[in-house]
Amino acid sequence: MSRWLFDLGNTRLKAAPLGADGRPGAVLAIAHDGVDLAAELDRHLPPSIDAAAVASVAAEPLRVALLQALATRCQRISLASTARQWAGLRIAYADPSRLGVDRFLAMLGARAEGPGAVLVCGVGTALTVDLVDADGLHRGGRIAPSPALMREALHGRASQLPANGGVYRDFADDTDDALASGCEGAAVALVERSLAAAAELLGAPPPRLLLHGGGAAALAARLPAPELRPDLVLEGLARWSAAASPVVAGTDAA
Known part of the structure; x- marks a missing residue:
């Protein structure tokens, strides 16, 4: 089963396959300012992925662009969000x-x-x-x-x-x-x-x-x-993805 992790920040997209040991493999980093993100993913990713877990703090248009690009090659997409409690971690914020x-x-x-x-x-x-x-x-x-x-x-x-x-x-x-x-x-x-x-x-x-x-x-x-x-x-996304519920690609993934 091909599973990938995607960390979309304000400056770079980092992506890695999820290894059999439950940890990220070799990490790919793409500076996304002025870059055609879909074209970059076409260059570096396999044409088909079984599942993807995505974390994003980037602006909404960029997040949508990533999810749309993944939806063309990925059967399942999980979008990470902050939880009040997870795997023994308890968040201090009143509004997580x-x-x-x-x-x-x-x-x-x-x-x-x-x-x-x-x-x-x-x-x-x-x-x-x-x-x-x-x-x-x-x-x-x-x-x-x-x-x-x-x-x-x-x-x-x-x-x-x-x-x-x-x-x-x-x-x-x-x-x-x-x-x-x-x-x-x-x-x-x-x-x-x-x-x-x-x-x-x-x-x-x-x-x-x-x-x-x-x-x-x-x-x-x-x-x-x-x-x-x-x-x-x-590393945290890999842990989160182990228990996450996926969004089916091709529905409202964007």
Whole structure:
């Protein structure tokens, strides 16, 4: 049985076959800005898929485009959504629908790795931080711009400031490095403060720190004992899909 996982973010689509061990296989990443998504899927996917599980935080037109492209080759499609409780994870939000499904799935993926408290940090378009205690209770989180988005925002308001480039230094002596240092440093400080606050809240040593997303590796060197999990959302989606109810392709999948 051919089963695939799809994580549609604000910048990239990540896709992977679901292996016999219940985990994602080799991951395909497509930057979807200005790309014909259906044509890209035709290039990289098999012509027929038995089942697909989809998680999306992208804009509605892009989500619809993905589902329509999948409906031409897929017999069953499951669209993930945030649940109040799932597989021992309990969400802090009073209205779970307001918690992004990517954050929900990343926490599911983190819980699947074993017991103990964990701080789950996603570094993509946004920087997200979520604390899950040893009992599986989500204690809440934070959302901020990622370093890349900070750079883009500065460039948008002051075009003389480059949108990328530079290297991290504690005290930079040129503008490119100062921008890289300031934006990365702001993200690092938020994560470090979250780790300290988690230790205070739980009355224990700081929790494990899991980093995922396209910008995770750039921050890892400046954080205490991080564990890189670039495909944590797909890991959680694999766990979610094991008990999900499919939508039949060709009906209202879009």
